[in-house]
Amino acid sequence: MNGEQAGGRTGRTGWTGRVGEAGPPALRLDIRRVLDGVPVQPIGVEFRFDPSSPMVVSATFTPGHGREVTWRIGRELLYRGLYGESGEGDVQAWPVRGETADVVWLLLESRESSAVFELPMAEVEGWLDATYGLVPAEAEADALDWAAFLGELLDDREQCGD
Template identity: 50%
Template sequence: MHRDQSPLQARTAPELVPSLFLDLDQMLDEFTPLPIRAEFRFDPDMPAVITVEFLSERGPSLIWRIGRELLHHGLTSMSGCGDIRMWPALPRERPSSWLLLESQEVEVLFEVPAAPLALWLDTTYRVTPAEAEMDGLNWDGFLMELLEGPATPPE
């Protein structure tokens, strides 16, 4: 997955899986954390993808779409490649994982508390198990959008 640059917004199902708000540490350098809040959203219509919005006190928030499996595996082992990677931090007071996001515009490292994310992800898997993630996908529509690009809004 990659940083969201489209006007599309993921729908959520708060009655099934409420958003998870987590306080993360954005690492400015090796020793300087900057607290930041993030909202994790699950859409049962797109269960393989978690929308993460990094909320900023100043300026616009940043939205990334991250594979649910990548987040799940990143809690216990190295996961992902390319733009998004996640791996467990060395044992410390509170279990956590590192989440690295990279694009042409940004490279940022976050420390993510593992326990609340793990519980929340387990809830999403109870709603839509991993083996059912692709069941409702409209492959023809998905491929057409990939080949033709997003539709242009009428003038």
Template identity: 45%
Template sequence: MTENQPAPRAPGPKPNEIAPLSLRIFRIVWDSYRIPLRVEFRFDRGDPLVVSVTFHPEGGPPITWRIGRDLLHDGLLAPTGIGDVRVWPRISRGRPMLRLRLERCGMRVLFELDLHRVEDWLFETYDLVPPGEELTGLDWDGLVADPLEDH
């Protein structure tokens, strides 16, 4: 007889962590010209106000932007953001998509992502750190005291 042993498990997120979201997205150059690339969304409960988004352009180094989690959430529902980051929902080719525009030093780039995949992953982050609780447990005394310390 063979013993009942648990099947090997693929490594996954640790308890109290969210697995990164890896997506194939498109850089929109013109409405008829799209460049595919891979992007990865990460959430760190130690910094719950932001989502790190790392773009992996073909032939280039990865580029990471930190985007406000609430800004990303609000962009699922309606146009939001000013300045460097803007997000809005859109129907594209008959599917709900999310548009993400990033700007730096007068240069702009526009991306299109699967709205439902981003939404599902983002809601997992809210299960881990609910809205309004992002700053719970923050050491306010330490935060204020450190800059005021004599160095």
């Protein structure tokens, strides 16, 4: 998808934070897990953006009971999911138009389980726009600390036993 297609970032307003700030604040949401096509199970999520690793956002899910789980999700994948089907395999996102509000469904799959979450589109879009205001898509590679990024990938792979 390029900037001329639906969901492109061209012309978006950017983050209006002060110079020297690390980035937009975390986005904290009360969302719902979707079961059998119906959003029912409440859960908390916190999205964070690190300008030194701009290609991904982290999402920490906090269920009512159980332990927190953090996923790293491609920023572009999540953004594209606001406007159409995005992603393959373990992480996918797509918009769902509702009677009262538009939402994004986010599918996360692991070896042990899978879950679909309903995210409020307007809040996610506003937060992602702020991240792109801080580090535009065309500057992601310049802002990336390649050594740290590759180190994280290799550490994650070793932890998964691959």
